[in-house]
Amino acid sequence: MMRVLLPLPVVLPLFAAGLSMAVARRRNLQRAVGVVTLAITTAVSVAILVGVDRDGPAAAFMGGWEAPVGIALVADRFTGLMLVVASPVLLAVLVFAIGQPGTEQEQPSFHPVYLVLAAGVGLSFLTGDLFNLFVAFEMMLTASYVLMTIGGRADQVRTGMTYVVISLIASVLLVSTVGLLYAATGTVNLADLAVRMGDLPEGVRLAFSLLLFMVFGIKAAIFPLFFWLPDSYPTAPTAVTAVFAGLLTKVGVYCIIRTQTLLFAPDDRPAGFILVIAALTMVVGVLGAIAQNDIKRILSFHIVSQIGYMILGLGLFTVAGIAAAIVYVVNQIVLKSTLLLVAGLVDHSAGSSRLAEVGGLARRFPLLGWLFLLPALSLAGVPPFSGFVAKLAVIQAGFDAQAWAVVAASLVVSVLTLYSMTKIWGGAFWGTPQVLVEPTDDVTRRHGGTVPMLASTGALVVGTLALAVLAGPLVELSQRAAADLLEPGAYLDAVLR
Amino acid sequence: MSLILALSTALLFSCGTWLLLQRRLSRIIIGLGLLGHGANLLLLLSGRRRGVAPFVGATDGERVADPMPQALALTAIVISFGVTAFLLALAYRSWQLTGDDLAEDDVEDRRIAHDRRVLTDEELTDQEALRAAGAEADAGGEALGEDR
Numbered sequence: 001m002m003r004v005l006l007p008l009p010v011v012l013p014l015f016a017a018g019l020s021m022a023v024a025r026r027r028n029l030q031r032a033v034g035v036v037t038l039a040i041t042t043a044v045s046v047a048i049l050v051g052v053d054r055d056g057p058a059a060a061f062m063g064g065w066e067a068p069v070g071i072a073l074v075a076d077r078f079t080g081l082m083l084v085v086a087s088p089v090l091l092a093v094l095v096f097a098i099g100q101p102g103t104e105q106e107q108p109s110f111h112p113v114y115l116v117l118a119a120g121v122g123l124s125f126l127t128g129d130l131f132n133l134f135v136a137f138e139m140m141l142t143a144s145y146v147l148m149t150i151g152g153r154a155d156q157v158r159t160g161m162t163y164v165v166i167s168l169i170a171s172v173l174l175v176s177t178v179g180l181l182y183a184a185t186g187t188v189n190l191a192d193l194a195v196r197m198g199d200l201p202e203g204v205r206l207a208f209s210l211l212l213f214m215v216f217g218i219k220a221a222i223f224p225l226f227f228w229l230p231d232s233y234p235t236a237p238t239a240v241t242a243v244f245a246g247l248l249t250k251v252g253v254y255c256i257i258r259t260q261t262l263l264f265a266p267d268d269r270p271a272g273f274i275l276v277i278a279a280l281t282m283v284v285g286v287l288g289a290i291a292q293n294d295i296k297r298i299l300s301f302h303i304v305s306q307i308g309y310m311i312l313g314l315g316l317f318t319v320a321g322i323a324a325a326i327v328y329v330v331n332q333i334v335l336k337s338t339l340l341l342v343a344g345l346v347d348h349s350a351g352s353s354r355l356a357e358v359g360g361l362a363r364r365f366p367l368l369g370w371l372f373l374l375p376a377l378s379l380a381g382v383p384p385f386s387g388f389v390a391k392l393a394v395i396q397a398g399f400d401a402q403a404w405a406v407v408a409a410s411l412v413v414s415v416l417t418l419y420s421m422t423k424i425w426g427g428a429f430w431g432t433p434q435v436l437v438e439p440t441d442d443v444t445r446r447h448g449g450t451v452p453m454l455a456s457t458g459a460l461v462v463g464t465l466a467l468a469v470l471a472g473p474l475v476e477l478s479q480r481a482a483a484d485l486l487e488p489g490a491y492l493d494a495v496l497r
Numbered sequence: 498m499s500l501i502l503a504l505s506t507a508l509l510f511s512c513g514t515w516l517l518l519q520r521r522l523s524r525i526i527i528g529l530g531l532l533g534h535g536a537n538l539l540l541l542l543s544g545r546r547r548g549v550a551p552f553v554g555a556t557d558g559e560r561v562a563d564p565m566p567q568a569l570a571l572t573a574i575v576i577s578f579g580v581t582a583f584l585l586a587l588a589y590r591s592w593q594l595t596g597d598d599l600a601e602d603d604v605e606d607r608r609i610a611h612d613r614r615v616l617t618d619e620e621l622t623d624q625e626a627l628r629a630a631g632a633e634a635d636a637g638g639e640a641l642g643e644d645r
Contacts, residue, residue, distance in 0.1 A: 131569055131572070134573075135572060135576070138576045138580075142579065142580060142583070145580075145583055145587075146583070149587060149590075152590055154594045154595070157587060157590050157591045157594060158591070158601045160587060161522065161587060161588070161591060161600065164580075164583070164584060164587065165517075165525060165529065165584075168529050168533075168580060168584075169517070169529070169532070171576075172529070172532045172533055172535075172536045175533075175537075175539075175540065175569075175573050176535075176536045176539050178540070178569070179536065179539040179540040179543040179566070179569070180539070180543065182540075182543040182565065182566065182569070183542070183543035183545070186545060188565075188569075231603065231605075
C-alpha cells in the first residue's frame with residue numbers, strides 16, 4: 001500500500017503540471033486541474049501520515065532498485081506530518097490566487113509552475129537520498145524563481161536576481177557537499193550515510209555537520225544568512241509570497257532537522273553553536289521587523305525571527321525540544337501563509353500594504369480585521385491560540401534542558417513580536433479610514449476581497465484555531481515523531497531492510 | 498590526473514567566486530557557471546574507482562568505473578543548464594528595464610544613506626559622492642524611462 005502512496009505527492013502534481021500546460025488556453029480547466037490535484041494530494045498525505053503513525057516508517061524504491069543503490073522515498077511520522085500540513089496550505093493559497101484578480105496569477109504559466117513547486121516540496125519531504133534532495137530543492141527553487149519574477153516588473157527583477165543568485169550559491173554548495181560526502185563514504189543514501197558516518201574521523205564528521213547546517217541554513221534563512229529574504233519575498237505576487245513564507249523556509253528547517261538528527265551521533269552535533277545561532281536569528285529578525293513600515297516587510301522579517309524558535313528546539317536535541325520544533329514548524333506553516341494572505345487582502349482592498357498609506361480598515365472591513373487579528377495574536381503567542389502552545393512547548397523544553405539564556409531571549413522576542421503586531425493593527429486597522437483605491441466589485445467593497453480570497457484565508461484562520469484545539473494530539477504525535485528522529489533504528493530498518 | 502582535476506576544480510571555484518563578487522550581472526552569471534562546473538568536477542573526482550565504462554553485460558569481470566558520480570554530475574549539468582538560461586533571461590529583462598548591466602543598489606541602503614544626519618567630515622564626503630552617484634543613476638533611470 002505504502003509503495004503506491006509514497007510517490008504520489010510528487011508524481012501527481014508533476015503529471016498535473018504537464019496537463020495544466022497542455023490546457024493552458026482554457027483557464028477554468030487549468031484551475032480545476034490545479035485544485036483537484038492538490039485536493040487529492042492532501043488526501044494522500046493524510047493516508048501516509050495515518051499509515052506511518054500506525055506501522056512505523058515506510059520506504060518505496062524507484063525502479064525496483066533497493067537502497068542503497070536505488071533512489072528511496074521514505075516517510076516517517078515527521079515526513080507525514082509535514083505533508084499533511086503543507087498540502088492543504090498549497091491548496092488554500094491556490095484558491096486564493098484563483099480568486100485574486102490581476103494579471104500575474106492569470107499568466108498561463110502560473111498553474112503549471114505552481115504545481116511543480118508543490119511536487120518539489122513533496123519530494124523534499126519524502127526523499128531518502130541526499131542527491132535526490134538536491135534535485136527536489138532545484139525543482140522547488142526553479143519553480144520559485146519563475147513565480148517570484150512572473151510579472152517581470154522592475155522591482156521583481158531587481159530582488160529576484162538577488163534571490164536567484166543566493167539560491168544558486170546555496171545549490172552549488174549543496175552539490176559540493178554531496179560530492180565530498182560521497183568521496184568520504186561512498187554513498188548518498190541518507191540511511192546508508194547514517195550507518196557509515198561513524199567510520200569517519202571526528203573532525204570530518206563535524207565539518208560535514210556544519211556544512212549541511214550552513215547549506216540548508218541559507219534556504220531556511222537563519223542568521224547571518226537571511227538577508228535575501230525580507231528583500232525578495234514582498235515583491236512577488238501575494239499568493240506566491242504566502243506560499244514561500246509558509247513552505248520554502250520550513251523545507252530548509254525540515255532538512256536541517258532531518259540531517260542533523262539522522263546523520264550525526266549525539267556527540268558530533270554542534271548543539272551549542274546551533275543554540276547561539278537560534279538566539280541571534282530570533283533577536284535580529286524581530287529587530288528588523290520593528291524597523292519596517294510595510295505589512296509584507298514586517299511579516300517577512302518575522303519569518304526569519306520565527307525560524308529561530310524552530311532551530312532553538314532542534315539545538316536542545318532532546319525529545320521535548322525536537323517535538324517543540326516540530327509543533328512550531330507545523331504552526332508557522334499555517335500562520336505565516338495566513339498572515340501573508342491577509343496582507344494581500346489589505347493590498348487588494350486598500351491599494352497598498354504600507355502602514356502610512358492605509359488606515360481604519362477594521363471599521364471599513366470588519367471581516368478583514370478578524371482575519372488578521374486571530375492569526376496575529378497567535379503569532380505573538382497570546383493564549384489560548386496555537387502560537388502560544390508552540391511557544392510554550394519550546395520554552396518548556398528550554399527550561400528542561402536548562403538553556404536559560406536562549407529561553408530568556410525567546411521571551412523578549414515574543415514581547416517584541418506582539419509589539420510589531422500591534423504596530424500593524426494600529427497602523428492599518430485602527431485610526432482614520434484611509435485607502436488608496438476604491439474597490440470596483442461589490443463583495444470587495446463590503447468585505448475587502450473576492451469570495452475565493454476570503455474563503456481560503458478564512459479556511460486557513462480556522463486551521464490555525466484548529467491547531468489550538470487539537471494541541472494535545474498534535475503535541476503527542478510530535479513527541480512520537482521526535483522520539484523516532486532521535487532513535488532512527490526503525491527508519492534505518494525500513495530503508496536498508 | 499587527479500591532481501590536474503583537483504587543481505582545475507580549485508581554479509574554477511576561485512575564478513567563479515571572484516566573478517560573483519563583481520557588479521555586472523553578466524559576470525555574476527559567468528561566475529555562477531564556473532562555480533557549477535567546479536562542483537561538477539568535484540563530483541567526478543569523488544568517484545572511488547576507475548576502469549572501463551560501466552555497462553551491464555558489456556564487461557567480463559574487468560574493473561569498471563564508478564558510475565554514480567557520472568550520473569550525479571550529469572544531473573547537475575542539466576539543472577545548471579536550465580537555470581543559467583533562466584538567469585540570462587532575467588539579466589536581459591533587467592537590461593531592458595534599466596538600460597544597464599549593473600546589479601542595482603538596494604533601495605533600503607540608499608534610503609538609509611540618505612537619511613543619516615550626524616556624520617564626520619570624511620563620511621560626509623563619502624556620502625556626497627554616494628548621493629551624487631545615486632542622483633546620477635536616478636537621472637539616468639528616469640531618462641531611460643522616458644525613452645520607453
